[in-house]
Structures are given as structure tokens and as C-alpha cells.
Amino acid sequence: MNSYLIVGGGGMIGQKIAAMLDGEADSIPGGTELALFDLAVPDRSGISAGAILGSLDDDEVISKLAATRPDTVFQLAAILSGESERDFDKGWRINLFANWKLLEALRREHVKSGSKYRPRFVFASSAAVYGPPIDGAVDDLRICEPQTSYGAQKVAAELMVSDFSRKGFIDGISLRLPTITVRPGKPNAAASSCFSAIIREPLNGRRTALPLSTDVRHMHASPRSAARFFLHAARLNTDRLDGRRALNMPSITCSVEEQIEALRSVAGNKAVSLIDMKPDPFIQSIIASWAEEFRTDRARALGFEVETSFDEVVQVYIEDDLPGEPGSPHVKPS
Amino acid sequence: MNSYLIVGGGGMIGQKIAAMLDGEADSIPGGTELALFDLAVPDRSGISAGAILGSLDDDEVISKLAATRPDTVFQLAAILSGESERDFDKGWRINLFANWKLLEALRREHVKSGSKYRPRFVFASSAAVYGPPIDGAVDDLRICEPQTSYGAQKVAAELMVSDFSRKGFIDGISLRLPTITVRPGKPNAAASSCFSAIIREPLNGRRTALPLSTDVRHMHASPRSAARFFLHAARLNTDRLDGRRALNMPSITCSVEEQIEALRSVAGNKAVSLIDMKPDPFIQSIIASWAEEFRTDRARALGFEVETSFDEVVQVYIEDDLPGEPGSPHVKPS
Numbered sequence: 001m002n003s004y005l006i007v008g009g010g011g012m013i014g015q016k017i018a019a020m021l022d023g024e025a026d027s028i029p030g031g032t033e034l035a036l037f038d039l040a041v042p043d044r045s046g047i048s049a050g051a052i053l054g055s056l057d058d059d060e061v062i063s064k065l066a067a068t069r070p071d072t073v074f075q076l077a078a079i080l081s082g083e084s085e086r087d088f089d090k091g092w093r094i095n096l097f098a099n100w101k102l103l104e105a106l107r108r109e110h111v112k113s114g115s116k117y118r119p120r121f122v123f124a125s126s127a128a129v130y131g132p133p134i135d136g137a138v139d140d141l142r143i144c145e146p147q148t149s150y151g152a153q154k155v156a157a158e159l160m161v162s163d164f165s166r167k168g169f170i171d172g173i174s175l176r177l178p179t180i181t182v183r184p185g186k187p188n189a190a191a192s193s194c195f196s197a198i199i200r201e202p203l204n205g206r207r208t209a210l211p212l213s214t215d216v217r218h219m220h221a222s223p224r225s226a227a228r229f230f231l232h233a234a235r236l237n238t239d240r241l242d243g244r245r246a247l248n249m250p251s252i253t254c255s256v257e258e259q260i261e262a263l264r265s266v267a268g269n270k271a272v273s274l275i276d277m278k279p280d281p282f283i284q285s286i287i288a289s290w291a292e293e294f295r296t297d298r299a300r301a302l303g304f305e306v307e308t309s310f311d312e313v314v315q316v317y318i319e320d321d322l323p324g325e326p327g328s329p330h331v332k333p334s
Numbered sequence: 335m336n337s338y339l340i341v342g343g344g345g346m347i348g349q350k351i352a353a354m355l356d357g358e359a360d361s362i363p364g365g366t367e368l369a370l371f372d373l374a375v376p377d378r379s380g381i382s383a384g385a386i387l388g389s390l391d392d393d394e395v396i397s398k399l400a401a402t403r404p405d406t407v408f409q410l411a412a413i414l415s416g417e418s419e420r421d422f423d424k425g426w427r428i429n430l431f432a433n434w435k436l437l438e439a440l441r442r443e444h445v446k447s448g449s450k451y452r453p454r455f456v457f458a459s460s461a462a463v464y465g466p467p468i469d470g471a472v473d474d475l476r477i478c479e480p481q482t483s484y485g486a487q488k489v490a491a492e493l494m495v496s497d498f499s500r501k502g503f504i505d506g507i508s509l510r511l512p513t514i515t516v517r518p519g520k521p522n523a524a525a526s527s528c529f530s531a532i533i534r535e536p537l538n539g540r541r542t543a544l545p546l547s548t549d550v551r552h553m554h555a556s557p558r559s560a561a562r563f564f565l566h567a568a569r570l571n572t573d574r575l576d577g578r579r580a581l582n583m584p585s586i587t588c589s590v591e592e593q594i595e596a597l598r599s600v601a602g603n604k605a606v607s608l609i610d611m612k613p614d615p616f617i618q619s620i621i622a623s624w625a626e627e628f629r630t631d632r633a634r635a636l637g638f639e640v641e642t643s644f645d646e647v648v649q650v651y652i653e654d655d656l657p658g659e660p661g662s663p664h665v666k667p668s
Contacts, residue, residue, distance in 0.1 A: 167483075
């Protein structure tokens with residue numbers, strides 16, 4: 001039996017991971033046990049998982065979660081980049097201090113178990129850990145000097161994951177994710193939300209605003225790839241990390257213009273005409289402070305994989321998510 | 335009137351800073367006001383400073399300290415590297431979370447003042463922020479991936495100082511200090527304590543243990559230089575930092591053997607014979623994970639200065655501290 005806890009399991013990537021785990025459960029000897037923790041979890045009868053509702057900031061709930069001693073904890077709960085920049089207190093409270101509480105709760109179980117319990121802990125970090133001046137592709141040895149609160153919180157949390165792991169309380173790994181595109185559902189509080197919206201909204205026949213200029217370059221991986229990163233990290237031999245437990249995840253870098261052309265090739269000029277240029281200095285300044293390309297030699301050598309073109313990223317959205325979107329017109333190539 | 339608060343003002347560097355500020359007070363228009371905060375502050379009638387006793391972990395005391403609205407806060411209070419490695423809870427509690435409380439208390443004053451109060455905050459960080467694999471001299475763009483709890487805590491605290499500064503709550507700068515050598519007084523809980531002991535103890539006629547092999551290379555600055563770093567940082571135009579508020583401080587790198595030869599040239603073979611080789615794997619493993627040389631172009635361009643040889647470092651000890659050591663024999667060159 002393998003047991004998994006997805007903290008932030010109500011979110012988009014959490015749900016993707018849950019669906020993948022559920023899909024493979026029958027082929028795992030002894031089966032799998034899956035619990036989702038979040039403020040709210042969508043009711044999807046297709047997934048066999050227990051849902052636990054609560055806030056990562058609630059000591060009592062966190063202690064109970066840890067007491068279930070899951071073999072693997074996926075930690076995806078976070079206040080997103082835009083909201084963390086607007087609400088300083090909330091961002092630090094959840095993205096750093098609540099993460100500390102979760103680690104501490106797992107450590108208490110480690111101690112209670114006579115050091116036998118040592119969960120795999122896969123932490124969702126971000127490209128936002130890097131800050132300017134950034135020239136070209138950033139590799140894992142680049143300093144993390146973010147110019148956003150979200151980025152600072154992610155780096156500090158990574159340091160905790162590494163130190164708890166070095167001490168043997170957990171066996172952690174931090175995945176520095178590129179922007180996940182195309183996200184299904186509604187636009188969210190992430191500054192990067194527009195990168196998905198300019199594909200998703202037109203494919204669903206809706207207008208969308210583009211707050212960036214089209215020459216902005218950014219890095220992407222599909223939700224399917226993101227979920228696979230987490231499952232791969234859960235099963236990786238962490239001795240291969242040589243104590244350096246934060247990894248740039250594979251991604252493809254392209255410009256907004258290239259994204260728009262990928263949309264055009266799939267859905268034609270009419271879809272592209274649904275994008276309205278509306279520059280937003282607040283969003284632009286956050287995005288401008290991020291890395292636009294990763295060097296991911298380490299992750300690739302460890303077996304992490306991603307799409308090879310943005311066209312493929314759009315295709316994954318059409319296969320995995322478009323049919324389920326509310327009001328989806330199932331746009332076909334023109 | 336310039337007002338200064340030295341958090342950790344009872345410690346060795348805090349006392350040096352206090353003495354320097356006191357020495358120049360008469361030449362500062364309007365004079366200076368100086369307060370020292372620590373668990374205990376040595377009674378030195380020579381320095382005109384108010385002493386406030388308490389723990390950095392005490393919310394109430396920290397709020398009162400911040401309410402005095404010092405123009406400049408020097409934050410030197412810390413659990414040292416060796417103790418942080420042995421006592422996981424205490425290290426994180428003081429070196430990260432108590433530092434957060436101090437920053438938050440200053441931010442409350444900033445808010446209460448209608449954003450007028452924005453203190454200069456000079457944070458004592460460390461070479462321990464860097465971790466292996468380290469080849470050659472590390473510059474400010476090197477990733478901070480420490481393999482000690484102390485190092486992780488210092489990086490996380492730097493990130494807080496930077497984010498509070500970026501938001502305009504404080505005007506902060508973090509000084510990544512090399513090992514401060516020769517420290518007067520007794521050996522302390524820092525893993526680096528031996529680098530001072532092998533000079534100080536023989537010069538005072540006492541035996542001392544060397545837990546490292548003599549080919550270990552390490553970087554040093556004198557206590558006098560360290561105090562000057564802090565005063566220089568207090569008066570620096572922080573616009574010149576371009577938002578990158580953590581700086582490697584200048585230092586000189588030499589081997590333990592070169593240190594011993596500097597001792598020999600000042601105090602002869604008899605002094606050197608007081609050093610006992612006693613390898614200690616625990617201390618060795620901590621030191622081995624640290625950088626042994628800084629690249630400090632940025633700091634030097636900003637006007638930070640240091641000694642030019644280890645002989646000079648020894649000379650500074652003899653001038654500034656040896657006469658005051660309890661039982662000092664005032665060893666003269668043989």
C-alpha cells in the first residue's frame with residue numbers, strides 16, 4: 001500500500017496528480033490510498049480519494065493530517081504570486097510560516113515513530129525564485145534573489161525543506177516549476193494567469209485581455225507534465241540529488257507571439273481576434289522580474305520530461321481539458 | 335541627532351561598534367544616541383550607551399525596542415553555527431523567526447508613523463550562506479544552498495530583510511561576514527572559533543586545540559574591520575545596491591598554516607608549541623561545507639575595506655584587544 005497526501009489537492013495541479021494516481025491505482029501492488037487537503041475540494045466522483053477540508057494555517061488540522069503518516073506528501077498549497085505581492089501578511093503567513101508548521105508536524109511524527117517515519121515531501125516551488133539581473137537561461141546554481149514576495153517565500157520554504165531533509169526528518173525535493181500552461185478553468189490570482197488565458201479563453205469562444213507585449217518570452221509546461229513531475233519526484237532516488245534538493249523543472253520557452261501563432265494554427269484568425277491588448281504595468285513588472293528560460297540539465301538527467309513545442313502544449317489542453325470546460329465549443333482547427 | 339540600536343550589543347562585534355560610535359559621537363552634529371540590546375551587556379563604563387536586557391524571542395520587549403524608533407538598527411543577535419547545528423529548534427527560532435518578529439515590529443512603527451519611519455537595518459549574515467559544491471572564490475551571484483542549519487537560517491533571514499526593504503518598510507542591507515579573527519575573550523559556540531583560538535590563546539600563554547588540518551583555507555577579517563563594515567553599511571546610499579541587498583564583505587583568505595606562521599613571526603616557536611593538533615570530525619564537516627574565499631568586487635566598489643595580510647590581522651588584535659585580555663602577558667615579538 002502506498003499512501004499519498006496532496007496538500008492543495010483542490011487546486012488544478014493537485015487534481016491532475018490525484019487523477020493520475022487514481023488511474024494507476026489498480027496496477028500498484030497493494031493499491032494506493034489518497035487524501036486531498038485544501039480549503040475546498042471539487043466534487044469529482046471519478047477520483048477515489050478522501051477529502052479533508054481546512055487551512056494550512058490551522059495547527060490542529062495540520063497535526064491531524066501529519067498523524068495519518070502518508071508515505072508521500074505533495075505540498076502545492078500556496079498564495080499565488082499576484083496576491084502575495086498585494087497582501088504581504090497573507091503571503092508570508094501561508095507560503096512560509098504555514099509550510100513550516102506542516103514540516104514541523106511531520107517531524108513530530110518522525111520523532112514519535114522512533115525516526116522510522118520519514119515521508120517523501122515534494123514541494124511546489126517556482127521559477128519566481130530567481131530575480132534580476134537575469135541574462136539568458138538560469139541554471140540550478142544561479143542565486144535566488146527574487147524581487148517579489150512570492151519568490152522570497154518560495155526560496156525560504158525550499159531552504160526549510162532542504163534543512164529538514166538534511167537532518168533526516170523528511171526526504172524532500174523542491175520542484176521549481178515553470179508557468180503551467182494551458183490551465184483549465186477561470187483566470188486566477190497568479191501574475192502568470194494571462195499566459196493560459198490567451199489560449200484557453202479564445203478556444204472557448206470568450207474574449208480575453210493580454211496585459212503584456214507580444215515579445216515577452218516565458219517558459220511553460222502543460223498541466224499533464226506538471227503532474228508527471230510530481231509523480232516522478234515522488235519515486236526518485238533522492239541520493240542522486242547530492243544534497244541539492246531544489247531543481248529547475250524542464251520547460252519550453254517561447255514568446256507571447258509564438259503562443260498566439262500556435263493558437264492561430266489550431267483555431268484560426270477568429271480565435272486570435274478574441275485577444276485584446278491591454279498592457280498592465282503591475283503584471284508586467286512582476287513578469288519582467290522573472291527568469292524567462294531554465295537550464296534543466298540536472299532535471300533531465302534525473303528523468304524529468306516535458307513537451308517539445310508550444311503547439312504540443314496547446315494540443316495537451318485540447319485533449320485533457322477543453323472538452324470539460326464549462327460552455328466549451330470544442331473548437332476544431334479552422 | 336543620530337540614534338542607533340545594536341541588537342546583540344553585548345556581543346564582541348556589537349561592543350566594537352558601540353565603542354566606535356561612542357568615540358566619534360563628539361564630532362557628529364547633534365551627537366548620537368546609542369542603545370544596546372542583548373541577554374546581557376558587559377559593564378563597560380567607557381561607553382555611553384543605554385542597555386536593554388531581554389531575548390529577541392520576546393514579543394513585548396521587541397515591540398518596545400522598535401517603539402524607540404532608532405534611525406539605524408544593527409542586528410547581530412544570533413545562535414552561532416555550532417549551536418544551531420546541535421539545537422535545530424533554537425537555531426530556527428532565534429535566527430529566523432525572532433528576526434521576523436523584529437522586522438515586523440519595525441514595520442508596525444513604519445505604518446504608525448504614516449510611512450515616515452523607515453530605519454536603516456544592517457543584518458549580520460555570514461559566509462555560511464554558501465554550500466557545496468564550491469570551487470574557488472564565490473561571488474554575490476553564487477546560489478545560497480547551505481548544508482548547515484545556521485546557513486539556511488541566515489539566507490532565509492536575508493530574504494526577509496530584502497523583501498521588507500523592497501516594500502519600503504525598512505532600508506536594509508545584509509553583510510555576509512567572513513570569519514572574524516582574532517576574536518578576544520573566550521572560545522564560543524561557533525564552529526569557526528578555533529581560527530581565533532590558535533592565535534589568541536598562545537598569545538596569552540594558554541594551550542589550545544586545533545580541530546582542523548593545517549591546509550584548511552579560510553577567510554578572515556579583524557573585529558576592527560567588521561565594526562567598520564557595519565558603520566559603513568549604516569551610512570551607505572542603498573540606491574547603489576540596485577535592489578540586491580546581500581553583499582559579500584571583503585576578507586583575506588589564508589591557510590591555517592599561514593595563520594600559524596603569522597603567530598610564529600610575532601610570538602616565536604614557544605607560542606606555536608602551545609597549539610595541540612586534535613582533529614574533530616564534527617567541526618571539520620561544518621567548516622568543509624563553507625566557502626573559503628569570497629569575490630568581493632561589489633563590496634569594494636561600494637567602499638568596504640579590510641586588512642591586506644593575516645600578519646596585519648594579528649597586529650590589530652595585539653593593538654586593540656590583547657592588553658585587555660584577562661591574564662594577558664602582553665607577549666612581544668621574540
